[in-house]
Amino acid sequence: MITQHFLLEFAYLLGSISFIIGLKKLSHPESARNGNLLAAAGMGIAILATIFFHQKDGHSIGNIPWIIAGMAVGTVIGWLMAMKVKMTAMPQMVSFFNGMGGACAAIISLVEYNTHGAHDPGFSWMIFLGLVIGSVSFSGSMVAYAKLDGKIKDIFTSAFTYINILLLALILGLVVWGVYGHNPLGGNIIWILLGLSLLYGILFVMPIGGADMPVVISLLNSFTGVAAAMGGFLYNNMVMLTGGILVGSAGTILTILMTKAMNRSLLNVIIGSFGGSATAKSAGSGGKNAKETTITDTAIMCGYASRVCIVPGYGLAVAQAQHACHEFEKALEEKGVEVYYAIHPVAGRMPGHMNVLLAEADVPYEKLLELEDANALMPNTDVVLVIGANDVVNPLAETDPASPIYGMPVVKVWEANRVVVIKRSLSPGYAKIDNPLFYKDKSWMLFSDAKKALNALVSEVKNI
Numbered sequence: 001m002i003t004q005h006f007l008l009e010f011a012y013l014l015g016s017i018s019f020i021i022g023l024k025k026l027s028h029p030e031s032a033r034n035g036n037l038l039a040a041a042g043m044g045i046a047i048l049a050t051i052f053f054h055q056k057d058g059h060s061i062g063n064i065p066w067i068i069a070g071m072a073v074g075t076v077i078g079w080l081m082a083m084k085v086k087m088t089a090m091p092q093m094v095s096f097f098n099g100m101g102g103a104c105a106a107i108i109s110l111v112e113y114n115t116h117g118a119h120d121p122g123f124s125w126m127i128f129l130g131l132v133i134g135s136v137s138f139s140g141s142m143v144a145y146a147k148l149d150g151k152i153k154d155i156f157t158s159a160f161t162y163i164n165i166l167l168l169a170l171i172l173g174l175v176v177w178g179v180y181g182h183n184p185l186g187g188n189i190i191w192i193l194l195g196l197s198l199l200y201g202i203l204f205v206m207p208i209g210g211a212d213m214p215v216v217i218s219l220l221n222s223f224t225g226v227a228a229a230m231g232g233f234l235y236n237n238m239v240m241l242t243g244g245i246l247v248g249s250a251g252t253i254l255t256i257l258m259t260k261a262m263n264r265s266l267l268n269v270i271i272g273s274f275g276g277s278a279t280a281k282s283a284g285s286g287g288k289n290a291k292e293t294t295i296t297d298t299a300i301m302c303g304y305a306s307r308v309c310i311v312p313g314y315g316l317a318v319a320q321a322q323h324a325c326h327e328f329e330k331a332l333e334e335k336g337v338e339v340y341y342a343i344h345p346v347a348g349r350m351p352g353h354m355n356v357l358l359a360e361a362d363v364p365y366e367k368l369l370e371l372e373d374a375n376a377l378m379p380n381t382d383v384v385l386v387i388g389a390n391d392v393v394n395p396l397a398e399t400d401p402a403s404p405i406y407g408m409p410v411v412k413v414w415e416a417n418r419v420v421v422i423k424r425s426l427s428p429g430y431a432k433i434d435n436p437l438f439y440k441d442k443s444w445m446l447f448s449d450a451k452k453a454l455n456a457l458v459s460e461v462k463n464i
Contacts (some may be wrong), residue, residue, distance in 0.1 A: 005053070012238045015046035020242075022038040029359035095141045095148060098217070099145065110131065130230030137223035160204075160207050290439055298460075303332065306337065312358065322358055340377065341374075378412050386437075388450050405433070
């Protein structure tokens, strides 16, 4: 006879396999949607199997009506949020959901500590690490959510670096003390660690801004995965452990790749001096005036070019102009123009923001070139169309050591023959610094909403 334990473990195996295959499918836009659905189905199987087949000391799981009611409420709220969210608000939603995962991991540690008390060192390590990492992920993600949503501003002081190092050392010291020491604090140590961890999450994200925010979101995502894996260890739950390890490792790898691409230090991310001061002085226009162009002139420049590069930015997402951008690309290709996209690692507000945006408009994946490949083509590109991007095309990253983005690799659009920037105004980008690109001799400004401008450009190009 097939036992409930066998069915439970088999369901966990199916769930783990679905996570692995789903994650693999997420590596390409054409298979990403199916990968997401597959992983979600695996999680659903694991949850249902736990409810109906899990047993402890011969007794089935209790409070099933409450569990199902909680799942129903969470499902409805999550579904409504996902259906209503705009592409411009996607980074905020990712941060919010990630923070909820961290909060769940921290609550698991709190419940287990207060229910079972002291255990062997291995068990205690899992409880304390789950609490600390989950709490940091929760509070840090909430701050990231508020910053991305414009509810709070970047707050930077050099003291944050030392405060964060002190906090981190204190947290780790308390964890070791709680595991191996006599722990005279008793049950209060778990609450002290909770408070310090929440504070650290706030302080280490608070000063970070500009183009650095996507890296922090990736790091916080990896924290949530690691915290979930701690819960898997606590409950000896293989599917929970597998899911946490996959999320944690994938997030960590992505964070390392992004920090390398941004020429940053992962250590500086952790101690909170990553973003630098957003108020650093930088060179501005130097008294120059930006040259303005028209729809017709831009269409002629692009329509008679041999190669055109499109650099998408957050403004493209704000205008929801990804479909119009794809139509413009196709209109140029019908004229025999070669078109490619230069994708900066942190363009937008979250990792892969522009890739997701353009994939939604069915832009062929092979047209999306990474930073190094795009920069190699710049000297042989006739026209670069910058759509809503600012900091990722700012020359100050190479020329001004006082700039908060100094040292960050950028798309070297100024090496092309001509540059046209579609933007509503000359206002600075997310890093709050001016962009000398706007005032270069080979640059022209097309002041307009991105979607309106691209639709007009499509019509003009077709009439050439």
